[in-house]
Amino acid sequence: MLSKKTKYAIKALMLLGRNYGKDPMQIVKIADEERIPKKFLEQILLEMRNAGMLYSKKGAGGGYSLNKSPEDIYLSQVMRLIDGPIALLPCVSLNFYRSCDECMEERVCGIRDTFTDVRNAMLQILNDTSIAALINKEKELDLHVPEEKQ
16 A cells, blocks of 8 residues: 555645746645655655755755656655565565565566565556656646536
């Protein structure tokens, strides 16, 4: 399951992506617009800044902005940064591999083989989905939502 921390990170990146090329956004504004607890958001933004995804500016007119284009930030990068492994089992993780304690023979493990397929399918989507793609997806979805009758 996607952690709240990762979901908040993605929501903040989407807002900053919609603001890309404009002045930096203050934490309070991001927190208010995306309904994210400010203290929690501060930690998330700092983590993403330290990883090079964000730029921060102190003082008047300061705040956070994307350090690269929304087209160049992918969900797989965000998820790994915030939560670590994407794979559902440690023995199928690409970046955080660890053998399972109870496993006798990995190469003939049906569970491992199946969850390798799950990881590959999930990574295909996450590696192909940028912050810009999510922003565009929201615009498309909004076009298909019928207006409420008044």
